[in-house]
Amino acid sequence: MLDEEEEEIPVPINNDLERRIADTFEVFDHAGNKTVDSREIATIVRALGCCPTEAEVQEILMAVEMPEAPGSVHLSNFLPHICEIITEHKYQPASPAQLLEAFQILDSDGRGYLTKEHISTLMTQDGEPFTQDELDEMLEIAIDPHTQTVPYEYYINQLMYEPEGEKYIYTLADRVYEENPPPPPLPPARSLSQFLQSLSVPNFKEEEN
Incomplete structure (x- = not known):
């Protein structure tokens, strides 16, 4: 775990989906430092209502575990990754x-x-x-x-237990996504040669004699 004397990493909460995830994470944050043992991640993810396989849990761990503190996961890493997973409806339980x-x-x-x-x-x-x-x-x-x-x-x-309304986290994610859609992706970066080529191409045709 992180040294309690280390500077705390701020984790802003921007919407109801992030609040739900953070609240569930904090149940397992026994030291109160926004960090949990990596062995708790499978339990946290499933408590949120997701159903990953063990192999998928390992993929999550690889994405969120702290390289500077092996065996620990900080909320600042966990929150955006799990938000993306739920918004994309990954690991959704079978009907x-x-x-x-x-x-x-x-x-x-x-x-x-x-x-x-x-x-x-x-x-x-x-x-x-x-x-x-x-x-x-x-x-x-x-x-x-x-x-x-x-x-x-x-x-x-x-x-089967089917939570009603936004108790089902994927329904909550859909509402948050509709209210705050992500910005459109940036166009792919152009190389200097492509940029220069675009300048050299005339944007009109010369009139024929």
Whole structure:
């Protein structure tokens, strides 16, 4: 962590989206110096309502971790990067309809459920695998204790929580973006030779005799 005696880096808050992100970050700022342990970043990002994979969390860390203080992340680095991610709707959680479609693809027989063995294999061997603890936590909610299967429509209903209005951070980001759109990008820089060439080209045609 940063030395508490070092000069504090100012972090201006310009809109409601930045305030939401800063407030969530500060919950984990135990020293009160706008700095958190890098191991807290995944928890902070997910607490905001984003759903990055572990690989994507590592990409975030590479962008925001302080080179002069490895293992630490300052709000001045975290805030603009996460604002950009949310404004671009990256790491947005799947909707209930998307989850249902995914389960229906796995349920090729159309039975309305998956077996415990099937879901366990999928979660631990395909894509980004669950740890045993993560699998156990999932199955505790997903498994019907009477049939020992996963009736996925019921599971999705148990699992999904859709915040209303601007409690959903991507809705808040859309409103902030509409109110304060970014300035248009600057035109690409021209080389000196290109500039001189533009001066040498006449901007009118000579009249024909």
